[in-house]
Amino acid sequence: GAVVSQHPSRVICKSGTSVKIECRSLDFQATTMFWYRQFPKQSLMLMATSNEGSKATYEQGVEKDKFLINHASLTLSTLTVTSAHPEDSSFYICSATGLMNTEAFFGQGTRLTVV
Amino acid sequence: SQKIEQNSEALNIQEGKTATLTCNYTNYSPAYLQWYRQDPGRGPVFLLLIRENEKEKRKERLKVTFDTTLKQSLFHITASQPADSATYLCAAIKAAGNKLTFGGGTRVLVKP
Numbered sequence: 576g577a578v579v580s581q582h583p584s585r586v587i588c589k590s591g592t593s594v595k596i597e598c599r600s601l602d603f604q605a606t607t608m609f610w611y612r613q614f615p616k617q618s619l620m621l622m623a624t625s626n627e628g629s630k631a632t633y634e635q636g637v638e639k640d641k642f643l644i645n646h647a648s649l650t651l652s653t654l655t656v657t658s659a660h661p662e663d664s665s666f667y668i669c670s671a672t673g674l675m676n677t678e679a680f681f682g683q684g685t686r687l688t689v690v
Numbered sequence: 691s692q693k694i695e696q697n698s699e700a701l702n703i704q705e706g707k708t709a710t711l712t713c714n715y716t717n718y719s720p721a722y723l724q725w726y727r728q729d730p731g732r733g734p735v736f737l738l739l740i741r742e743n744e745k746e747k748r749k750e751r752l753k754v755t756f757d758t759t760l761k762q763s764l765f766h767i768t769a770s771q772p773a774d775s776a777t778y779l780c781a782a783i784k785a786a787g788n789k790l791t792f793g794g795g796t797r798v799l800v801k802p
Contacts, residue, residue, distance in 0.1 A: 581733070609789060618779065618794040619734070668733045670790075677722045677783055679790055681733035 577603045579671050581682025588659055588689055596654045596685045598669030605671035608652040609679065610644060613666040625652050659689040692718040694782050696793035703800055709767040711796045713780030716761065718791070720782035723756055723763045728777045728795065737778075738765075770800045 578601040588594050598608060607626050611619040623639075625631040625646035633639045641663075643655040652671075656663055666686055670679040693716045703709045713723065721742050726734035740747045740756045740763065747754045753766040767774050780793040 579733075618792050621789060621792075624789050666731070670733070677785075678724055678736045678739055679734075679781075680736065681726075684731065684733045686731070 577680045579680045579682045581669050581685055584683055585686045590660055590689055591658055593655055593657045594659055596667055598652045598682050600650045600671045603673050604649040607672050608646055609670045610654050611668045661689045664689045692791055694791050694793040696780050696796045698794055700797040703770055705800055705802050707770055709770050709798050711765040711778055713763040713793055715782055721785055722783045724781045725765050726779040728779055734779055772800045772802050775800050
């Protein structure tokens with residue numbers, strides 16, 4: 576299957592700082608990328624959908640000014656958690672699909688800890 | 691609202707037996723149902739996809755069914771192995787490129 580690389584896999588940051596997470600599709604053009612958040616022993620919660628070259632569509636209850644998403648190319652999307660707080664600590668996962676794909680290819684996930 | 695529901699209780703099964711997981715959907719007419727495997731601390735991995743006009747799909751020891759009357763998909767792992775222990779997620783999608791709607795996942799533990 577297609578490969579999606581997510582970086583970093585783990586990050587610890589101080590409250591008030593910003594953290595950027597990258598999601599790259601390595602061997603296909605990802606027309607759509609999705610960002611999820613996952614709490615322990617719970618399923619994935621979709622945060623936003625991003626299409627290359629356009630603004631991300633955020634799910635209800637997700638603050639777009641706090642979780643900045645950029646999808647500047649067909650192979651790269653970034654999620655920036657701004658002014659992070661301890662309650663932002665979570666597992667963040669990206670996925671990518673091509674125009675004709677129905678299955679999603681996921682990154683390895685990023686464990687964010689805000690101290 | 692659209693709901694994808696999976697049995698939240700963990701499924702404990704003896705090695706060699708068949709594990710059967712259930713995925714039910716309500717207020718939804720997905721064109722595709724998909725199953726993913728997720729190991730702790732990792733992103734989900736795609737396993738199988740079944741279309742609404744397909745009854746059954748197989749891949750090695752895995753089998754998926756799609757019953758649009760019952761609004762249900764069943765996921766079977768035959769001849770289960772301890773390495774099959776993981777959380778299995780059901781996901782529905784209306785069309786290619788659309789967002790996936792995930793169920794809560796079912797944890798499977800295969801005991802040797």
